[in-house]
Amino acid sequence: EAGVTQSPTHLIKTRGQQVTLRCSPISGHTSVYWYQQALGLGLQFLLWYDEGEERNRGNFPPRFSGRQFPNYSSELNVNALELEDSALYLCASSFVGEQFFGPGTRLTVL
Amino acid sequence: AQRVTQPEKLLSVFKGAPVELKCNYSYSGSPELFWYVQYSRQRLQLLLRHISRESIKGFTADLNKGETSFHLKKPFAQEEDSAMYYCASNSGGYQKVTFGIGTKLQVIP
Numbered sequence: 001e002a003g004v005t006q007s008p009t010h011l012i013k014t015r016g017q018q019v020t021l022r023c024s025p026i027s028g029h030t031s032v033y034w035y036q037q038a039l040g041l042g043l044q045f046l047l048w049y050d051e052g053e054e055r056n057r058g059n060f061p062p063r064f065s066g067r068q069f070p071n072y073s074s075e076l077n078v079n080a081l082e083l084e085d086s087a088l089y090l091c092a093s094s095f096v097g098e099q100f101f102g103p104g105t106r107l108t109v110l
Numbered sequence: 111a112q113r114v115t116q117p118e119k120l121l122s123v124f125k126g127a128p129v130e131l132k133c134n135y136s137y138s139g140s141p142e143l144f145w146y147v148q149y150s151r152q153r154l155q156l157l158l159r160h161i162s163r164e165s166i167k168g169f170t171a172d173l174n175k176g177e178t179s180f181h182l183k184k185p186f187a188q189e190e191d192s193a194m195y196y197c198a199s200n201s202g203g204y205q206k207v208t209f210g211i212g213t214k215l216q217v218i219p
Contacts, residue, residue, distance in 0.1 A: 042209045103153055
């Protein structure tokens with residue numbers, strides 16, 4: 001069974017630009033979660049989508065947004081990039097219970 | 111707000127020595143607690159959760175509500191245990207999990 005996939009693997013952007021990260025959940029999973037893993041800060045919860053709706057979000061500004069498509073895949077959008085947005089962005093999916101994580105997208109903002 | 115504290119960023123032990131990775135949580139209710147592990151070049155994965163009360167790869171963790179702790183223990187460390195370990199807490203299901211900053215366990219041969 002294929003696991004959670006994320007694209008791209010790496011991304012380099014400059015300050016002020018916009019970025020879109022993508023996540024495909026495990027087949028049958030309806031929930032998608034996004035986390036930011038910045039150096040020295042651990043994993044910070046960003047967003048939770050379930051059945052196409054945003055169900056919860058963490059303490060991040062509105063320039064972090066996303067959506068979930070009918071096939072349950074998801075996008076994370078970050079507008080007006082700042083240097084401190086440089087991090088590993090992890091996506092996880094679940095049906096009911098345990099979250100399964102993807103490999104992450106490494107975003108570098110210069 | 112929930113808070114999960116892992117006081118040690120790095121823990122080095124010799125092979126065969128006991129391991130204890132510390133975790134304290136701040137939620138005052140009845141949280142669900144988890145340990146996740148990330149081996150080198152692998153994905154983050156669930157190691158164990160307190161409600162299952164099981165031992166995975168020789169690791170156990172007991173929830174101590176009095177001390178608000180959920181320390182991860184193993185009596186005899188193996189080299190393959192070297193990894194990043196994250197403690198996590200959820201106040202209501204899996205929907206919004208709060209992670210600690212992680213502890214890197216290094217098992218010295």
